Ligand SMILES: *[C@@H]1O[C@H](CO)[C@@H](O)[C@H](O)[C@H]1NC(C)=O
Ligand SMILES: *[C@@H]1O[C@H](CO)[C@@H](O)[C@H](O)[C@H]1NC(C)=O
Ligand SMILES: *[C@@H]1O[C@H](CO)[C@@H](O)[C@H](O)[C@H]1NC(C)=O
Ligand SMILES: *[C@@H]1O[C@H](CO)[C@@H](O)[C@H](O)[C@H]1NC(C)=O
Ligand SMILES: *[C@@H]1O[C@H](CO)[C@@H](O)[C@H](O)[C@H]1NC(C)=O
Ligand SMILES: *[C@@H]1O[C@H](CO)[C@@H](O)[C@H](O)[C@H]1NC(C)=O
Ligand SMILES: *[C@@H]1O[C@H](CO)[C@@H](O)[C@H](O)[C@H]1NC(C)=O
Ligand SMILES: *[C@@H]1O[C@H](CO)[C@@H](O)[C@H](O)[C@H]1NC(C)=O
Ligand SMILES: *[C@@H]1O[C@H](CO)[C@@H](O)[C@H](O)[C@H]1NC(C)=O
Ligand SMILES: *[C@@H]1O[C@H](CO)[C@@H](O)[C@H](O)[C@H]1NC(C)=O
């Protein structure tokens with residue numbers, strides 16, 4: 001006998017808590033499956049701060065709270081193959097939803113979709129553009145143990161596309177089994193009294209999650225020093241085939257902003273050279289791996305190389321499990337003619353994902369056709385092009401000098417003229 005398939009949410013209950021003046025409503029959504037048992041449960045409070053353009057072309061902040069008329073159409077139980085969806089609609093054309101996916105052991109929130117309607121004159125009295133605006137934000141929540149209920153009393157919030165979404169008193173569980181809400185709680189890190197200050201490497205394997213960055217302690221990323229520049233090379237046999245000089249800094253904005261400088265002293269270079277593709281793999285000896293893949297663009301009339309892919313992996317210090325793995329294979333940066341090297345002394349940013357950037361400093365790289373262990377002629381990035389500035393500065397100084405001379409001359413003439421007159 002096949003067990004009942006839990007795919008669609010059939011019935012759905014919704015209770016509203018106290019919604020007073022200046023007070024947000026608590027929303028409770030209980031999605032039932034085909035056999036009339038709970039498959040998705042959530043109770044939470046939220047509000048939104050929205051910056052919008054007024055018809056006098058300046059920007060105003062509106063605060064959007066949940067009203068007492070909340071509906072819940074479109075929520076879905078989810079399954080192994082289908083994402084669960086928690087969706088609510090409220091007020092004059094506003095809606096909010098979050099979808100969840102799961103694997104064998106965990107579930108996680110994927111995307112939050114929020115639509116606000118600037119047509120709602122009670123909230124946006126003087127909006128320049130009237131109508132719905134939809135934003136989609138990738139949720140930063142860590143995966144949570146299946147059958148655990150996620151609880152976060154502390155306020156969490158995040159800002160994206162001129163909207164700050166604020167949540168508190170959250171209790172939620174997608175993929176509920178047997179209609180029973182989990183007895184085990186996974187608390188967000190903000191609720192955990194011993195919330196470690198350096199969140200990422202140490203706390204990452206804790207299954208608690210914070211929906212996003214907490215607003216109250218807006219700890220800016222520690223203003224780290226610029227990283228030390230390292231020299232890296234690869235060899236085939238006894239011949240150098242790839243050269244790279246670079247200072248590297250990771251900027252991780254999961255949970256809390258975090259800057260990590262790569263220490264060249266402990267960093268080991270590995271990888272592969274090739275005729276059309278080369279990969280430099282850096283391992284900082286402290287559980288951070290960064291791979292750079294360069295390719296040759298053969299279709300161009302002049303053969304060029306460029307950086308195509310960057311892959312960053314952070315491992316847990318204790319057990320070596322993967323904390324974060326990010327890959328972007330869609331770059332076309334750092335390009336130069338084949339046989340030359342590429343140089344960029346200024347800070348550059350490689351955006352691997354929304355949450356992870358790699359900053360480079362004092363970059364000089366040659367992934368192909370290295371001759372005699374030395375860099376070939378460098379093609380510099382436009383940022384470095386100070387050479388154009390020099391003539392401008394000199395020219396400006398000269399122009400200033402000429403003006404001064406002319407003024408001095410005129411004053412001189414006047415004076416001497418006046419002088420002669422009195423004589
Ligand atoms: C689901 O169960 C509730 C009580 O638990 C009952 O009131 C309701 O009628 C049931 N709905 C369906 C569609 O069976
Ligand atoms: C979750 O929602 C986002 C935004 O609507 C959508 O792009 C994405 O495909 C959804 N994910 C799944 C697994 O359905
Ligand atoms: C899920 O579990 C099955 C069987 O236990 C296993 O073969 C599979 O690799 C697991 N998948 C993941 C993503 O852990
Ligand atoms: C801006 O909108 C408000 C409300 O719709 C209206 O009263 C006002 O006259 C508008 N101002 C301009 C400059 O359009
Ligand atoms: C704005 O709201 C009014 C009343 O709710 C409705 O008649 C109108 O069609 C809406 N306009 C847009 C652009 O949504
Ligand atoms: C956000 O606000 C700025 C003005 O501060 C505006 O230029 C920009 O277009 C807005 N972005 C969105 C997505 O509304
Ligand atoms: C959150 O819930 C607790 C207990 O249900 C309640 O005492 C508290 O006032 C709530 N917090 C807010 C900000 O509403
Ligand atoms: C759900 O019920 C099945 C069969 O009764 C049981 O094997 C399973 O452990 C239950 N799951 C949970 C989370 O209680
Ligand atoms: C490098 O290898 C080649 C051939 O294997 C050899 O002739 C040469 O002497 C080596 N050079 C050095 C510096 O070891
Ligand atoms: C290793 O990384 C951790 C966390 O980023 C840092 O606190 C520690 O100082 C690093 N150790 C070394 C030797 O770089």
Ligand SMILES: *[C@@H]1O[C@H](CO)[C@@H](O)[C@H](O)[C@H]1NC(C)=O
Pocket residue numbers: 289291311312313325327
């Ligand atoms: C990124 O690097 C890690 C570690 O080297 C590797 O396991 C992973 O497969 C790589 N991902 C991609 C997409 O290349």
Ligand SMILES: *[C@@H]1O[C@H](CO)[C@@H](O)[C@H](O)[C@H]1NC(C)=O
Pocket residue numbers: 205206207318319
């Ligand atoms: C996290 O890592 C620590 C240290 O390796 C380990 O003791 C703990 O069991 C891990 N927790 C989880 C939930 O994996």
